[in-house]
Structures are given as structure tokens and as C-alpha cells.
Amino acid sequence: MPTDRPTDTPTDTPTETPAETPTDPDPRDWLETELADTLDEDYEIELEDAVLSMKIREIYRAAHGPTIPRPEYFKSLLRLQAELIRLQDWVVYHRKKVVVIFEGRDSAGKGGVIKRISQRLNPRVVRTVALPAPSDREKTQWYFQRYVPHLPAGGEIVLFDRSWYNRAGVERVMGFAGEDEVEQFFEDVPEFERMLRRSGIHLVKYWFSVTDEEQQMRFLMRIHDPLKQWKLSPMDLQSRVRWEQYTKAKEEMLARTNIPESPWYIVPGNDKKRARLNCIDHLLSLFPYEDVPHEEVELPDRVFNPDYERAVLPPELYVPSKY
Template identity: 85%
Template sequence: MNDAPKDWFEAELQDTLDEDYEIELEDAVLSAEIRRIYRDNHPEQMDRKLYFQELLRLQSELIKLQDWVSHYKEKIVVIFEGRDSAGKGGAIKRITQRLNPRVARVVALPAPSDREKTQWYFQRYVPHLPAGGEIVLFDRSWYNRAGVERVMGFANEDEVEQFFQDVPEFERMLVRSGIRLVKYWFSVTDEEQQMRFLMRIHDPLKQWKLSPMDLQSRVRWESYTKAKEEMFERTNIPEAPWYIVPGNDKKRARLNCMSHLLGLMPYTEVPHEEIELPNRVFNPDYERDVLPRDLYVPQKY
């Protein structure tokens, strides 16, 4: 028996696992001291093998969800909110890692422009809402007004109050239009956020994640807490409830979020036509041109 196909499939599987490992290798350049402090504060970390098994299983289910969304022209919006460094981006990355970017896309809007500041508050978010057959994941959303804009003084209390009056009806309109709206809040403790900020400061690969606004969020921890509590109280509606994801353990938070999201959706397996690879057409008169060497990327590795 020819072992070549088997060897090829094993190599492809290993490449898939290597991709996961690259994403997981988040403390590779940290000092030994920072790694020791982090591990001392996370003594019951999830077994790596079990984590990868569950991650791949849930990602395979997300592909089924994607197929269902495409087939039935469903519309899904998932909002990810939480304190800085709470793990929103990591969860989004694992959810979308194996999905078709034409179906599932991430929206992470910058600060509003001068023009956008004069618009209806929700206006800049509307163009990013899904059409039939699409999943949109908001890495922060219109809830900026209830959080960072309020705490940092970018919105006055009248604007915040108007937001609280408008957002329940805005979200009910989205749901009535056929959008399945899911809202997640990633929650971390004061001590955990401080640890993650310190890790970012000492990690050259993550320093870009720290902004002056992030550092101010440490100073204004209690103000953010009060703002979050009022946000939950006034925007936790039956049509679009909040779901809190305990985020101190990153791996468990990702898996729990993915599993919960799948459990909210009534997706089913969509029948697929059997795929057959057609035979390549060989033309005896065709001769492949030899391309100039300077067109090729240098083989450094």
C-alpha cells in the first residue's frame, strides 16, 4: 500500500495543530520571572491536550453553524464587550479561525471621525450589520457610549441617558428584522487585569495593545464598574440579554463562549453534494514557460 497519502494527511494535520500552537504561544518572549508570577496565579490551568481537542471539536461545530447560516440566509450579530485585556480578541480569533471570512467577519471600529460625531449615534454601526447568510462579530460595539465614552468624558450625561433610552428599541428593531443578536461581557478581576497589563508591558509582541486609554482604565476601575452595572440594568432586555463570560482563565473562557454561542443557535447539518475532484486536462502541445528567477521570493528558510 502506498503510504504517501497517509503521510500527506498527517503533515496537514500537524500543520493545523502548529497553527493553533502559534496562536497559543502568547508568553514566548516573556521573562522567566513574569512567566513564574503568571503560573503562580493560575495553578489550575486546563490540560493543553484537552483544550486543543475541545477547541477543534467546537470549531468543527462552528463550521456547521456557518453552513447553516449560508444555506438558510440567517443573520447573526455577536457583540463582545468587557474591560481591556478581558480576552475578547482571543475568543473572537478562535471563533473565526476556521470560518469563511466571506461569511463571518469581525468589525472593530476606530474612534468616530468628526463627521461621525455629528451623525445619529448608531449610524456608523448600521452599515456593518449582516445581510442574509452572514455572521458579524463586533469587537466592541455601540456600547462604547455606556462604557469608555461615559467614563472618559467623551459623552455627557444627556447623551448617555439618550443612549439608554434608545438602545433597547434599536436592538428590538434588529431582532424584529430577523437578526439573531447575542451580547457577551467578558469579566476579569482587578488583579487579573493588572497581571495582563504587566505582561503586555513586558511583551514586545503585545505592547501595541496598550493605549493611553487602556492605562486610564486601570485608574478608573471603579468608575467602569459602576458604568457596567448600570449598563446591565438598563440594557438587559428579553430580546437581547447579556451573557457574562468569566474570563480569568483564558482557555476555559474561549471554550465556554464558543459552546454557549453554539447552544443558542438552532443550527442543523446542511446536506452537501458529494465533491469529486475532476481530472486535470493535459494538452500535449502545452509547454510551461520558465519564469525569471527575480520573480520568486528568496528561499531564506
């Protein structure tokens, strides 16, 4: 996608203020600078979708057609992220416990929406859990045991980038779990999730859905983009071979684990931008959050000691200024 900045976004480095000019900052200048930094951060993230070979880019655009215009997308995203901050404050104030599960096929967009949800939130409150393959010891444990330590305490939100539903998906399709283990999982998971709800955990489950053609296109993008090749694993490539097996496994999983206490919500993911906005908007709609009391914050005066003299540090301690 194009990476040109809007013409009204300040990009020049500010020059030093002459000693004789007033030093009190104009609040509007601070706001413009903050907005510029925010857009720079968003553009940096969006570059992950832009570094494609020209041929793949042409094919991708022809297959998708127009998406949300970038200014409209950023405006909506910033508004939703502001609401996520309100949700975070409500969770902390009322000591709520929230778990959000993100499942879906490889390259369906789970990581992208998780990144936008957590982008402006406090990492001490909102954390992402993406567990590796189980160790030999973990394979002998109760299946849900390795997920339990990552569940939230009061005032925390945990985002699971894949979850215990691995057993019904990749483990089943790739033969890492036998049919008897899968059947035991289907019998156990509804009661496990009811236990979570009874303990006060708000559990939300999202399945990101993409078409066969869209997944193929995204895999091609990863193959041809050096910045994304790390995302491809032998397991991902096998998911292309076993597309129909994954489809059957997904359909049974949704049918047998879609319970009233923790229903599934399906996010159409072919359009990444719309998927992110729709998912965040829906997540916010599930909680009766509202503004909570905040202590007034005042910047204290700096204490000046006339006898203090700042030490001169040796130049080799400083990071070289190459940029």
C-alpha cells in the same frame, strides 16, 4: 507557557518520493499532515501567551495555578471549531443573519475568543468589526448610524469587537459623551436592538469579566512583552486608573440593557482557555443548527495539452528561500 510539541506530532519535512515508488497518497498520511498543520497553527497562536519575561511568567503561574492541560484544550477547541463550521453552513443555507457582540474591560480576552471563533471559518461569511474612534463627521450622525452598515445580510455572521456599547463604557468614563447623551443611549438602545430582532437578526451579547488583579497582571505582561506592547494605548492605561468608574458604568449598562429580546451573557475570563471554550460552547447552544445538504464535490481530471510548455520565469521574480 511551554511551547514544546507533543512527541507524536510529525514535524520533519517530508522527503521527495522516489520516481519508482507509487504516487497514490495514503489517506492516513494526508490526515496526519493536516493534523500537524492544524496543531502548528494553534501553537503559533498560543505563542502570544508564552513570550513573557521569566519574572512575570513566574508571578502569573503562581497567581493562576493549573489550567486546562494543553492536549485537552486543543482537543476541545478543535471539536468546538468543527461545530462552528456546521453552524456556519446552517447560517448560509438558511440565509440567517447573526450578530455577536463582545464587550468587556481592556485585556479581558475578547480578541482571543474572536480569533478562535473565526480561525477556521469562511471570511466571506464570518467577519470581525472593530471600529476606530469616530471621525468628526461621524460624531454629528445618529449615534447608531456608523454601526448599521456593518450589520449582516442573509447568510452572514458579524462579530463586533466592541460595539455601540462604547457609549455606556469608555465614552462615558473618559468624558467623550455627556450624561444627557448617555441617558439618551440607554433610552434608545433597547428599541434599536428590538428593531434588529424584528428584522430577523439573531443578536448575542457577551461581557468578558476579569478581576482587578487579573487585568493588572495582563497589563504588566503587555508592558514587558515587545510583541504585545502595541495592544497598550493611553486609553488602556487610563482604564486602570478609573477601574471603579468603569465598574459602576458596567453595572448600570448591564442593568438597563439586559432585555428579554437581547440578554447579556457574562463570561468569567480570568482563565483564558476556559473562557474561550465556555463562550464558544454557549454560542453554539443558542442556535438550532443541524447538518444541511451539500453538493457532492469531485475533483475534475486535469486537461493535458501535449503542445503546452511551461515558461521559465526569471529567478528575480521569486521570493528568496531564506528558511
